[in-house]
Amino acid sequence: MNTQPIAVLGNYKDPNLLMTAANRIRESGYKDFDIYTPYPVHGLDKAMGVKRTILPYIAFGGGIFGLLNAISLIWWTGAVHYKLNIGGKPLFAFQFGIPVMFELTILLTAIATFLGLWFLCGLPKWYSPLQNDEGFKSAVDNTFVVSIMATDQRFSIEATKKLMTELGADDVRLIQE
Amino acid sequence: MTPIQLQGTPFISKLQKVALGAIVVGALGLAVAFATDSDHTRLLADYLIGFIYFAGIAVTAMFFSALQFLVKAGWSTSVRRIAENFAGFVPYLIIGMIPIYLFKGELFHWVHEVASDPIISGKAPFLNTTFFGIRLALYCGLWYYMYRFIVGNSKKQDTATDYSPTYKNLKRAAPFVVLYAFTITFASFDLLMSLEPHWYSTIFGVYFFAGNFVATLSLICIYMINLYKGGYLKNYVTLEHFHDIGKFMFAFTIFWTYIAFSQYFLIWYGNIPEETIYYVKRLQGGWELFGWGSIFLHFIVPFLMLLRQDVKRRLPVMMAGACLLLLAHFIDLCWIVLPVFSKTLIFGYQEITAWLFFFGLFTYIVAKQFASNNLIPVNDPYIKESIELVS
Numbered sequence: 001m002n003t004q005p006i007a008v009l010g011n012y013k014d015p016n017l018l019m020t021a022a023n024r025i026r027e028s029g030y031k032d033f034d035i036y037t038p039y040p041v042h043g044l045d046k047a048m049g050v051k052r053t054i055l056p057y058i059a060f061g062g063g064i065f066g067l068l069n070a071i072s073l074i075w076w077t078g079a080v081h082y083k084l085n086i087g088g089k090p091l092f093a094f095q096f097g098i099p100v101m102f103e104l105t106i107l108l109t110a111i112a113t114f115l116g117l118w119f120l121c122g123l124p125k126w127y128s129p130l131q132n133d134e135g136f137k138s139a140v141d142n143t144f145v146v147s148i149m150a151t152d153q154r155f156s157i158e159a160t161k162k163l164m165t166e167l168g169a170d171d172v173r174l175i176q177e
Numbered sequence: 178m179t180p181i182q183l184q185g186t187p188f189i190s191k192l193q194k195v196a197l198g199a200i201v202v203g204a205l206g207l208a209v210a211f212a213t214d215s216d217h218t219r220l221l222a223d224y225l226i227g228f229i230y231f232a233g234i235a236v237t238a239m240f241f242s243a244l245q246f247l248v249k250a251g252w253s254t255s256v257r258r259i260a261e262n263f264a265g266f267v268p269y270l271i272i273g274m275i276p277i278y279l280f281k282g283e284l285f286h287w288v289h290e291v292a293s294d295p296i297i298s299g300k301a302p303f304l305n306t307t308f309f310g311i312r313l314a315l316y317c318g319l320w321y322y323m324y325r326f327i328v329g330n331s332k333k334q335d336t337a338t339d340y341s342p343t344y345k346n347l348k349r350a351a352p353f354v355v356l357y358a359f360t361i362t363f364a365s366f367d368l369l370m371s372l373e374p375h376w377y378s379t380i381f382g383v384y385f386f387a388g389n390f391v392a393t394l395s396l397i398c399i400y401m402i403n404l405y406k407g408g409y410l411k412n413y414v415t416l417e418h419f420h421d422i423g424k425f426m427f428a429f430t431i432f433w434t435y436i437a438f439s440q441y442f443l444i445w446y447g448n449i450p451e452e453t454i455y456y457v458k459r460l461q462g463g464w465e466l467f468g469w470g471s472i473f474l475h476f477i478v479p480f481l482m483l484l485r486q487d488v489k490r491r492l493p494v495m496m497a498g499a500c501l502l503l504l505a506h507f508i509d510l511c512w513i514v515l516p517v518f519s520k521t522l523i524f525g526y527q528e529i530t531a532w533l534f535f536f537g538l539f540t541y542i543v544a545k546q547f548a549s550n551n552l553i554p555v556n557d558p559y560i561k562e563s564i565e566l567v568s
Contacts, residue, residue, distance in 0.1 A: 042567060056486070095441075095442060
């Protein structure tokens with residue numbers, strides 16, 4: 001069976017070393033790399049050069065969609081389809097519409113944020129080639145794991161391994177599948 | 178860390194120039210209004226608006242300082258002194274209250290009708306001139322006491338060898354916040370809600386607080402921007418602090434809207450004449466321009482303006498947002514007070530010059546505070562946390 005290289009992994013124990021490594025990997029021109037940490041590390045996204053997410057726009061879009069939905073729902077049900085006089089109030093007024101508009105805006109914003117996050121993270125994901133690596137599993141415990149993916153344009157097994165070793169990673173290894 | 182003294186810097190002289198200019202223009206405008214209009218009620222109403230505007234900011238700035246102690250906030254330590262300098266206006270509030278008490282008959286019509294009007298005479302145990310005067314004096318006294326304690330200890334910490342002044346503040350901050358809540362609520366009942374003695378709204382105090390808090394944060398933001406651009410806050414205030422104050426402004430803009438709508442919504446739905454009269458007066462005769470305009474000035478525009486994350490780090494936008502919110506608070510106060518005295522829309526130079534007059538007085542006293550106090554609470558246990566802030 002032919003094996004394809006998937007990624008080069010390296011483990012770090014020291015967060016300062018990890019920060020330098022993230023900077024150096026970014027400066028070397030790698031784009032398709034990721035770092036797995038057991039807890040959020042401040043400043044790591046900056047060191048990795050992670051671009052700002054588009055999630056806020058998805059959330060805002062969801063909110064606007066919810067708002068328009070609420071307005072049309074209240075207007076159509078109350079003033080068009082089934083006119084009902086309640087306490088002499090107008091059939092449609094923004095005054096009594098606002099609680100519904102507010103709730104639906106919040107609801108759709110929350111749903112859009114949740115689903116948008118799943119979409120952007122590529123979830124649900126049932127299998128990852130990295131998941132069987134024993135060293136990778138320690139990323140949920142006490143180790144920072146750096147992965148440089150083979151899909152990166154600058155990837156070459158030898159050079160990437162060398163870079164990772166130079167940057168002080170333990171247990172530099174190639175994942176194949 | 179070396180303390181930063183502003184005495185003799187261009188910032189102080191600029192502030193004093195602005196203050197004196199505003200006082201002169203404001204006093205001239207007030208004099209013209211006094212001479213040209215034989216009925217001085219409107220002038221008194223404008224005085225009330227201007228006074229409440231800056232009294233509210235000063236007292237709320239004191240509350241802001243107490244709040245930072247209460248929650249042991251780290252981010253705000255390097256900007257807290259700005260709020261504490263605003264609170265320097267608090268000792269002078271008693272002077273501003275005197276004309277309100279003397280001309281209560283012109284401002285508050287319950288003063289004359291307490292015997293003849295059955296509704297108001299039912300409220301006589303609260304709405305009588307003796308108790309009214311006692312309450313006004315009590316607010317000023319309590320505010321002064323809280324100011325001396327909180328701000329005094331905060332300043333003492335600058336030269337103290339241990340952290341005992343901060344510990345004193347940490348202990349007192351909680352009861353002071355409660356005391357502030359009561360005083361600001363009842364002060365809003367006395368000074369604003371009793372302009373319409375038939376009407377009542379239990380949420381009015383919260384509404385007043387929300388408006389004040391937004392205005393205070395906006396003014397802090399404006400001072401921060403000016404000090405930051407002048408280079409006085411180097412190494413102490415970074416864009417992270419602007420981000421945090423921006424989040425605060427944004428959140429409390431929404432809070433104000435929430436409270437304002439809660440008040441309006443229940444009254445609109447209940448539709449009881451004694452409650453709706455407040456909005457009936459304020460949503461016709463041209464006043465609807467202020468009422469509906471507030472939705473844009475105080476909510477929609479600042480909301481969209483401050484929504485994005487990166488905007489809170491762009492100083493020109495923050496400056497514009499803060500100025501807009503300060504204007505919105507002024508419009509809001511005018512909308513509460515002026516319809517009592519005129520069925521149709523009145524808004525002229527008198528309102529603006531009365532505001533300018535108080536703006537000048539406030540700025541002059543604040544400039545003095547800036548000149549005499551350290552700009553940064555250098556000895557505060559949280560100052561290091563504040564400098565290293567990442568929001």
